[in-house]
Amino acid sequence: MTKKRKIITMIIGIISVIIISLFGAGIYFFHVAEVRAPKTFINNQAMKPTNSLYRYEQEFNKLKKTTWHQMTPGGLKLDAWYVANPQKTHKTIVIAHGFAGNKQKMAAYGEMFIKLGYNVLIPDDRAAxxxxxxxxxxxxxxxxxxxxxxxxxxxxDSHSQIAIFGVSMGGATTMMTAGEKLPTNVKAFIEDCGYDTVKNEIAYQAGAMYHIPAYPLVDIVSLISKVRAGYTYGEASSIKQLHKNTRPMFFIHGGADNFVPTKMVYRNYAATQGPKKIWVVPGAKHAKSFETAPKEYQKKVGNFLARYM
Incomplete structure (x- = not known):
């Protein structure tokens, strides 16, 4: 074998190792991001009695809950809690939970909306x-x-008036839902600390959590997602969906959010086409705005909804 041929073989070998390594890393990070499994970087500890929302959670846990179900077109059976307000009303809030969350984790928010006079529906998302x-x-x-x-x-209830509320990934779910064709019963949306696009969020976390550059790994994981889950991270965009929304939207974000960067809320706010309001909570970390200022949070959310429902 000539020297030139040896060099070409070596280069091909190195490139092959890099490609295999990148796709191996892509599969690993796809599992971290999208496969149902315990997420060690998510706090799953029970709420402590010292938490400002502990009383809210405990009160909601006492309420009678009806279990609702739906079947997705792909054959997944989904589960949700429905809680009727003690005072009969046509107003209902749909609450979307965060990444690696579930309906139980949204109990404090459910109680807040019960106090505000609404029925509450809290689904468990697919794989949750x-x-x-x-x-x-x-x-x-x-x-x-x-x-x-x-x-x-x-x-x-054909006379229902509906608002959608979500936190973190649930905030993004709320914004993404806002771009869909919805019945006129839907009157308003409230999103708390949702990301602008999945690609931007994953790219940010690649640096913040793993100290690695986004390119080309995020694009590889996104390609795997397209094959496995049916969507790329670029198309999963709150911003694109908000461009289609004309209903009222309240944007809330923590001023000290270092998980979904605070700057994302301004992009989302600029994108929506309907009446809008924004509140950046000073000093609040990710998904901690309600916990940081519970009385003000409840008041602002209540006032916003009262204007449109």
């Missing part, structure tokens, strides 16, 4: 809680599930 599924939808695959939940509410 009691719902079926192996792959996390990041709000994109979930948005059409939420449209079906909305239609269930309308079927139960």
């Amino acid at each position: 809680g009691s719902s079926a599924g192996k792959l996390i939808g990041f709000g994109w695959n979930d948005r059409k599930d939420y449209v079906r939940w909305i239609h269930q509410i309308v079927k139960k």
Whole structure:
């Protein structure tokens, strides 16, 4: 073998190792991002009595809950809690939980809306809680599930007035749902600390959590997602969906959010086409705005909804 041929063989070998390594890393990070499994970087500890929302959670846990179900077109059975307000009302809030969350984790928010006079529906997203599924939808695959939940509410009560609320990934789910064709019963949206696009969020976390550059790894993981989950990270965009929304939207974000960067809320706010309001909570970390300022949070959310419902 000539020297030149040896060099070419070596280069091909190195390139092959790099490609195999990148796709191996891509499969690993796809598992971290989208496959249903315990996430060590997510706090799953029970709420402590010292938490400002502990009383909210405990009160909601006492309430009678009816279990609702739906079947997705792909055959997944999804589960949700429905809680009727003690004071009969046509107003219902649909609450979307965060990444690696479930309906139980949204109990404090459920109690807040009960106090504000609303019925509450809290689904477990696909691959979460009691719902079926192996792959996390990041709000994109979930948005059409939420449209079906909305239609269930309308079927139960044709006079219903509905708002959608979500935190973190649930905030993105709320914004992504806002871009879908919805019945006129839907009156408003509230999103708390949702990301602008899945690609931007994953790219940010690649640096923040793993100290690695986004390119080309995020694109490889996105390609795997297209094959496995049916969507790329670029198409899973809150911004694109908000461009289609004309209903009122309240944007909330922590001023000290270092998980979904605060700057994302301004992009989302600029994108929506309907009446809008923004509140950046000073000093609040990711998904901690309610916990940081519970009385003000409840008041602002209540006032916003009262204006449109």
